[in-house]
Amino acid sequence: MRNLLLGLSASFIALPAWADDFTTPLNVTAATIYSEGASVTYRAAVDLPAGSHRVLLPYDLSGYNFTPPQLKVSDGVTIGAINYLDNVTYDQDALLSPAQAQAKAAVEAAKDAITAKQIETRTVNLQLAALDTQTGFLKSVSGGELANADPTQLRALAQMLRDEAEATIVRRLELEQQSRDLNKELRDLNDDLAEAERLFARLSSPAGQGGMMAVSVEVTTPVSASFEVARIVDNARWSVDYDFRLAYGDDPSLTVERKVVVEQGTGQAWADIDLVLSTANPFSQSAPSDAGRNLATIYENAPVAKLSSTARMASGADMAMAEPVMVEEAVIMASAQFDGLSLRYVYPRKVTLENNETVQLVLDSFDLPVETSLLAIPRRDETAFVMAAITNDTGEPLLPGMASYYRDGAFIGRSDFALIPAGAETDLPFGAMEGVRLTYTALRQETGDSGIITTSNTREDVVEFAIENLTGKPQEVRALYALPYSQQEDLVVSTRIRPNPSETDVDDVRGVAAWDMTVEPGESRTVRLTTSLSWPKDFILNWAQ
Template structure:
């Protein structure tokens, strides 16, 4: 803005340094004191003018625009999304300023931005800008990136040169072959010439064919070297491409945050920005190892983190939270349900109602819950969180970056479980109590038994002090069989007083190993909820538990099967029902 000094119609000098609407009372007082008609001395007047200009130039003429970058210092990752904390550091003189932060991701949601300033800085209005952005000095390629790009260009040039050299060798061979073919056709066309001419032609063709053949042989000798040179150039180009891709290219797809600030004390200042980005996720991963000799179950916990937020996270403090920011923040609403009865209607009236010919009976207006009309983003809550103990680097576009969390050790009760009705072998099961004092979150788990990889499973959520049982694969040395030596049905004349089914089952567990095995054998019998259908059973040895885990009809025997021996269980089940009734629900 230009400065001008001119007399106004009243004879006083007017200072056009600010628009008339923004002149302060002090300027008006100074203008009134400088009346041209009342100047007693030209030197005194000039000294007053110089002093006034000094005061005006010392004050800010307009808000200064400052440009600053930000650094991501902390990230909280949710199962869907992440909260990023940025720190903006800048130097500013006292007064009003426009601060432009130019390194936010292009797809930043302005509604999720939350700003916090230091005590000496006050924040006014702010807005997100995605166009007409100033150039960013930090977008200049790094020295490593520039060198890698130069190396790739050189490798591409070398590949082109090698390809041209190979094409030249191939062209020599093809030219020699074409010359030989032409000479052959030329000799055939001179079949009617005299003897002397034929002899001369033959000598000429022979010499030319010899020369062309020698040229082709020499070119073929150069062919392997040219092919190797091209392969080497292609491999060098591929390595150069990989080296360049490993480096982060400068990005120009960014957004800028423009905000008005007031700085009370000149010097360094900071602003913290919190923003939510949806393109991030995490999940737990477990490696669970069972050692039967020690009776210990070791659980290694890891975290899988993925992010595609448009920028790298470098040296951030990482927190993993089980909160669900995208879910409803409040429970659903329940609304009154009006039911009524009316007189029966004729078939024709019902048809007309179905066709829409008659207006339906008026009902209460439908109320739509606000919870479905809009989504409330809640970033805090009573959730399980994990804080990673050290800063981490997670590049943009990384999928399932694995971070080790900790290791938990539990006492385990390992025994075999045998279900002869369904399986040919027993399985090793380990029961443990979650004594860690922490909730074990659901996630995939990879199982190891005595150092051998068994397979994978899904670990269900487990509260502190809760008990869980995991399967650790088949025990090939424990073979199972379930046979039916006899089965009698009363409706075939074996029993005459009532209809009956009697089943005798033999459950055998053969231990082929050299150790004694504790085994829980399980089987099932039918159950009835009708008084007329009577179901009874006998078992030898007696069952250890009936209706296991509340499942009616499920039986269990806790046995120890000695090495190189077979344990047999006899189970007899009888069902009886009155004559004239039919058993419904086949089960064997």
């Protein structure tokens, strides 16, 4: 195919006369979707006789200001002018795909069924009206019309009126039942029509009026011509969704099910397309910023003499006028990007994405090496929590998205998931261990080293936290506690701890201490912390234990 960059005009322009116009659908066949936006490929095919023609392709030009579409044509076709025609009326049926044509036929069939049922209902209603007329006539037979009748005639007439009345009642009951049945069937048919119209609309069928790409072509011999249009759109996106499934126990394992959530709102259904998911960002900054200027100036800081109010106002105005103009350096705002990272996932099967629909696709499943532990934060929580230390050995980053967590098949929770680079380690949460209970107590006594003594410049606090194992087996627990510290020379903080922590300044966070302990079944392990603070008399302490 030969590749052309389209220069389109959004207005009607004078065109030479063509032998024929050929209108053909332009369907999506492939898409590379980014975290925001997509590169979409459309294709059309049409049989062209020899001569000069114009091929009309339904085309929505929205987004054209961002990037012009690219056009490829098959061999044997010479391209002339390419124009964009606005608000063109065309034959909708000629552009329907087989699925769209079937859906439209279902709509028409539903309408025809409703029309036929309405005729049946109208017929029954007319028959009921005729019965009303007949009943009215029978009721009108009375009085002088019967004055000259003999008894035999009267008995015959009375019998006839009774027979007709009974027949009318029976027939009315039959027709009323038919009317009820027909009305129910009509309601069901209207429901069928609504569903058929919903399915037809879901396929984003061409409306019969809208924008057209008019491609002027010349062919020397009859040819089956193909056209391929590629463009960037901004109303499509994808993200990653994970299921982390932990088998907890003496030999834990972690299985990761990675899925992708894809959506598009281009106004057109994408049926059986080739799908690629990319971490690239075509909307990102593509050129370096202007360095700008960074001018520094000085001016004399002269003493200001006492002036009258009028003179001060004038002086202030002069100073305002003389104030140097400061040129602010341009600030580059950071955006969520992967520095030097661009991944592509080619989905192995054809995919259908309806307009304004969200689809979840399974990407893959894999195991990660895992070590489990129990983490306790006694000052904040009432139970310890199961943590899984993982190493990303997949050879590629685990992209940010959403994650669901399962422990031994039970759903634990769902949260945002941050990027894990290839080879990196991180901890994942897998819910509370209800059998490992935590307590935190602030001890308050008036005297001695076991209470709180507050004076104008000293304070002493004593707290305890305990970890109790209510399970039936020993538990390895790591407890974290933020010890108080000071960054001011005049505020002196000292802490006495029983027993001493296993580690301090955990993960390089100042003051955070850790106790690694084995808690036997039924056992409770306690840690006591005594904190003393002293500061100058004229200062106020800002600290919450």
